[in-house]
Amino acid sequence: MLKIRAVVNLLLVAAVIFISYYSSIVGINGQTQATVSAAYSSAFTPAGYAFTIWGAIFVMLIIVAIKDIRAVFTEETTMTLNFNAGLSVAMVLTIAWVFVWSYILIGWSLVVMAAIFASLVWSVLSQSERPVSASITLSLFLGWISVALVANEAAWLVSLDLVSDNKESAFLHDPSFSVMQSALALVIFALVLSFNPIRRSLEPAVFVYPLVGVWAYMSILVKNGTGNPNLLVYVSAFFALILLLIAAYHGSKWNSSYSASSKD
Numbered sequence: 001m002l003k004i005r006a007v008v009n010l011l012l013v014a015a016v017i018f019i020s021y022y023s024s025i026v027g028i029n030g031q032t033q034a035t036v037s038a039a040y041s042s043a044f045t046p047a048g049y050a051f052t053i054w055g056a057i058f059v060m061l062i063i064v065a066i067k068d069i070r071a072v073f074t075e076e077t078t079m080t081l082n083f084n085a086g087l088s089v090a091m092v093l094t095i096a097w098v099f100v101w102s103y104i105l106i107g108w109s110l111v112v113m114a115a116i117f118a119s120l121v122w123s124v125l126s127q128s129e130r131p132v133s134a135s136i137t138l139s140l141f142l143g144w145i146s147v148a149l150v151a152n153e154a155a156w157l158v159s160l161d162l163v164s165d166n167k168e169s170a171f172l173h174d175p176s177f178s179v180m181q182s183a184l185a186l187v188i189f190a191l192v193l194s195f196n197p198i199r200r201s202l203e204p205a206v207f208v209y210p211l212v213g214v215w216a217y218m219s220i221l222v223k224n225g226t227g228n229p230n231l232l233v234y235v236s237a238f239f240a241l242i243l244l245l246i247a248a249y250h251g252s253k254w255n256s257s258y259s260a261s262s263k264d
Helices: 002-025 033-039 048-074 085-102 106-125 132-159 176-194 196-202 208-224 231-263
Strands: none
Touching (some): 002 033, 002 048, 002 085, 085 106, 106 132, 106 196, 132 196
């Protein structure tokens, strides 16, 4: 059974990669992901280059899936897949999100995105210990989904015509609205890192999680920093600094523990 699951997991990763790139380059329902994103964007939407982080996530998912396959086909002892059920569900939901987003069902895409976040938390909590490769993978994936969840929520509010850069025609004015979204994203990062079971289960590479937030905030800064910088630019820089310091703290703890174990 483990052998079948391990192979299916690798196929799921391949399917996610194919559908993601197909929808980004060729398009589904006559439009690409970027087209839909542009139609419902806000100042909080990260700059286009920020989405290249998916490349790193996909590479790490492939590594974890292949390591599981090698392990189940070479080891005779009972083992636990690092590409666990929660991560498998996240793969299926990611495929579902691409289609829901492409068919401009923005409200439903937010529901699916929240489900992806929940499945990743489930994946993290289902194992108390994992190798570095799996730790990096989940930290990257959960970090980006933490940002994407807020960006998706912002897109949903834009789709309801509740957000605009025109003060007279919208309930929420951008970029002030995006400052609130940036704060919301920081709260999510803080809550995840303050919850001991999640933080400990993400070790040893838990520091990667806040670094993803730094990546996102810097892209928001770059996107909105041209011309006359607004409040969002300074807020993004400040929040990026906070997460960078948190990442440095957790990184130093890992380095200290690694050095100690090496001496032993």
